[in-house]
Amino acid sequence: MSEPILELRGITKNFGTEVVTEVLRGLDLRLDRGELAALMGPSGSGKSTLLNVLGLLDRPNSGELTILGQDTKSLDDAALTRLRGRALGFIFQFHHLIPGFNAWENVALPQAALAGRMMDEHQATARRMLEEVGLGDRLDHLPNQLSGGQQQRVAIARALVHHPALVLADEPTGNLDSHSADEIFELMRRFHRELQTTFLVVTHDSRLADRCDRIIELVDGRIVQDRRR
Amino acid sequence: MRYELFVALRFLRQGGAQTVLIFGGAAFGVGVIVFLTALLDGLQNNLIDRTLGSQAHVVVRAPDLTTKRPFRLGPGEKGAAVVERPAQRLQGVDEWPKVMRTVEAIPGVTATSPVANGPGFIRRGQAEKSINVFGVVPERFDRIVPITPKLIEGHFRLEGGEVVIGQVLADDLGVGLGDKIRLTGTQGVSEVFAVAGVFDLGNRQVNQRWALVSLRAAQALLQLPGGITNLDIRVEEIFEAQALADQIERRTGLKADSWMVLNNDLLVGLKGQSSSGTMISIFVVIAVALGIASVLIVSVVQKQREIGIMRATGTTAQLIQRIFLIQGAIVGGFASVLGSLLGAGLAKLFEGLAQNPNGSPTFPVSLSPGLFVTASLVAVVVGLASAWGPARRAARLDPAQAIRSV
Secondary structure, X not given: OOOEEEEEEEEEEEEOOOOOEEEXXXXXXXXXXXXXXXXXXXXXXXXXXXXXXXXXOOOOOEEEEEEOOEEOOOOOHHHHHHHHHHHEEEEOOOOOOOOOOOHHHHHHHHHHHHHOEOOHHHHHHHHHHHHHOOOOOOOOOOHHHOOHHHHHHHHHHHHHOOOOOEEEEEOOOOOOOHHHHHXXXXXXXXXXXXXXXXXXXXOOOHHHHOOOOEEEEEEOOEEEEEEEO | OEHHHHHHHHHHHHOOHHHHHHHHHHHHHHHHHHHHHHHHHHHHHHHHHHHHOOXXXXXXXXXXXXXOOOOOOOOOOOOOOOOOOOOOOOOOOOOHHHHHHHHHOXXXXXXXXXXXXXXXXXXXXXXXXXXXXXXXXXXXXXXXXXXXXXXXXXXXXXXOOEEEEEHHHHHHHOOOOOOEEEEEEOOOOEEEEEEEEEXXXXXXXXXXXXXXXXXXXXXXXXXXXXXXXXXXEEEOOHHHHHHHHHHHHHXXXXXXXXXXXXXXXXXXXXXXXXXXXXXXXHHHHHHHHHHHHHHHHHHHHHOHHHHHHHHHOOOOHHHHHHHHHHHHHHHHHHHHHHHHHHHHHHHHHHHHHOEOOOOOEOOOOOOOHHHHHHHHHHHHHHHHHHHHHHHHHHHHOOXXXXXXXX
């Protein structure tokens, strides 16, 4: 079980033009299929920046980033978007559902974007996925008609509906009470087990991190610790 | 449904008051343009109709008389000459039946009418008036200047010694149907006619001065045996009249004047009206475009986060751009339908405000299908064009930053 999903070599990322701030200082990292990894570190250590780079939302200044064996440097924006839509799923801290779309539409949108049209099959998959996360009775609810935990479930359904190889989660439980947080984390673990999806979860909560297979610690743009359990 | 359309429709629906405002503004703009154009077109058509109601589209007549060789100089003689332009007497068109056949063969000519026209006097008892004698063939002349539909009484057949005169002239002379009047040509030829009809062409000059008699009678009065002074022509497209007149001149060697030359003042006036109408429309279009663009820019800023999320979950920049372009097109399309209805409604309302005594509108408006097609095209193009900037802006948003913005 060592098929690489994602490989980083010497990734650096700077911000600013006059005063240059080095945020990522030469990172090497490899994530294999089926890993559940926690990314920890104090604020300002570069976690979010790293997640943006891994999520192909931001380009590194130097270094190599390979996703599913594909080098991303030569890809243009449209190709990056397609790779992102196909191979990656995102779960954000503040769920980031689109307010004007109901639960199933939010889940179906990524697939529809890839296909170029909204089709019945997208609706069917989205409904099945929402049933999986226990929201079969909330399909037509708008985000603001759902509780925080329910919103995050919809976000998980959206991130996993297309069976991505890698899900990037940015403090998915950071905004929830501990009971909901446990539920959400268990849901992610379930998908990790059932679908062999690789997860990289940014978290401050060491209780949750301890339930992961691997803990990566980032300080000042460098990986200072990477231990598997 | 296309993904872009699905999202665009939803964004518009979500826009609430903003969407209502942008639709209302654009529709109102289109409505103003439709109303204004209908009004101007109606006014212009009305003016042209009135002008051409008592006028041929093209008049063919003999070329002006010129002095061809003023002096005959012997060998070695030099002479200075002041060449005086000869006075223009009544001149017949040579071989007019042949000319008529030639002209009728030209495409675009719909009717021709030979006319013997010249000055004369009309007398009844002590009253004498100077008039314009028209010798015509009624069924032909009717197709150039429709007299029959404008008759107040009598008929327009001109058999034997019959004359048809205008209403003002009839009142001046105090005559009615069947009364006898005497017409005299300038050369002194004189004959008695019976009034067979009285017309009202809606033009005082014409109603006061025209006397229509048979071609043969006019030829006798004007001393033009067998001749005509001009050939009146009706054409299919009134704005092609000058081009046809030029063509007729080339083919016949005669002089041909179109109504456009004879009514140059009117044409200049109409053009001025059209250009001011166009200017106003352009300003309205600019205002509408700025309105649509500003609402869409606000919407792009408001939806930054949604755009970022969509970008993160597989929506390409190109799709984002299309989503906003489609919103512009939808606004334009909606505005064209609602605006056309609004403009047409306003125009009809305006038309109904003032009426002539005979029930016809004082300010007739012209609502042609072409106007709606043009207005709709303009609206959709303006919608797309004004969405272009906001759409590019949306497409260029950096997804990582956009997601973080609130």
